[in-house]
Amino acid sequence: MKFTHTFKQLGLGVALAALCTASYANGLDKIKSEGTLRVAIAMGVPMFSYANAQMQPEGSDVATAQLLAKDLGVKLQMVEITNAARVPTIQTNKADIEVASLSITPERAKVIDFSIPYASLQTIVAAPKALKIKDYADLKGVRIGVTRATVNDADITKNASFANIRRYEDDATLVTSAVSGQVQAISSQWPNVVEINKKLTKTPYETKFVEHEFMLGIAMQKDTPKLKAWINEWIQTNLKNGKLNAIYKKYHGNDLSPKVLNPAS
Incomplete structure (x- = not known):
């Protein structure tokens, strides 16, 4: 009776979430005892x-x-996943943590x-260098390509509707459009520019010009403070010793953002 009453009070969804939280509260100890880290x-x-x-996984996140x-x-x-599966993968405990170019947002942090x-x-x-563009105003009349339903699409629509x-x-289709000359410019991310320039x-x-910069975090289950503390200390250590910057520079061709290297500045 008491168990049923608790479910009624909290609601089925809240109760299940509480049970899951209890199961994964000691995430770091569990990983160490099992000797395996599942990374999405x-x-x-x-x-x-x-x-x-x-055909082996490679890249800065890997x-x-x-x-x-x-x-x-x-x-x-x-644990290889798609972009769309990033948040659900952590929520359903299909991986211990996630290193998947995932932007830190208030919505996801809930x-x-x-x-x-x-x-x-x-x-x-x-x-291309010949096209003089310094800000949104210079996009007037320019054929600019974006990937539909992305932050780039929303940003260009809002700030350069005259383009x-x-x-x-x-x-992939966006890259092809640039290579084939269907567009004169793109709003995207640097990795896609690299593909174009090949x-x-x-x-x-x-x-x-840079439109926005999004901070990327390693994702994990809610309420795993010991695991979170260890990962935060690991990141700080490897930012200071240069290892994370070396990894990023190897694959992206440039250093990490100053906002990542010196967050307090």
């Missing part, structure tokens, strides 16, 4: 996580996960926990 990685994100020529597991003294078990930033992701406007906006269903070697794209 969102595959197919250029420079962050992708399949290399040997290397970060490998270093983390090594320093924790456990085996790494990669249902999962984040570490301090280990990297960042910038949204940018990019175009000739062309929307594409995914990043083919446009004579007239490569460059960053014209």
Whole structure:
């Protein structure tokens, strides 16, 4: 009777959430005792996580996960997921943590926990050097490509509605549109510019201006304070010793953002 009464008071969903929280409260101890760290990685994100020529996972997120597991003294078990599955994967405990270029947002922080930033992701406007663009105003009449229903789409629609906006269903199609000359500029992320420049070697794209910068955090279950504290200390240590910056620079071609390296400045 008492058990049933509690369910009625709290509601089924709240009660189940409470049970799950109790089960995963000692996340760090559980990982150490089992000797395996399950890390979710969102595959197919250029420079962050992708399949290399040997069809093996590679990228800055993959290397970060490998270093983390090594320093924790456990085996790494990669859980390959899609971008859309990032939050649900942590919520349903299909992975212990997630290193998946996941932006820290207030909405996501309501249902999962984040570490301090280990990297960042910038949204940018990019175009060949010959096209003079310094801000949104210079996009008037410019054929600019965006991936539909992304923050880039929303940002360009809001700030440059006077541009000739062309929307594409995914990043791969956006890259193709730039390479084939369907658009003169894009609003996207640097990894997509890298893909464009692999083919446009004579007239490569460059960053014209940064629209926004999103901090990326390592995600984990709510209410795992011991695990969160260990990961935060690990990130701080490896930012100071330069290892995380070296990983990022190897795959992205530039240093981590000053906002990540010196968050207090």
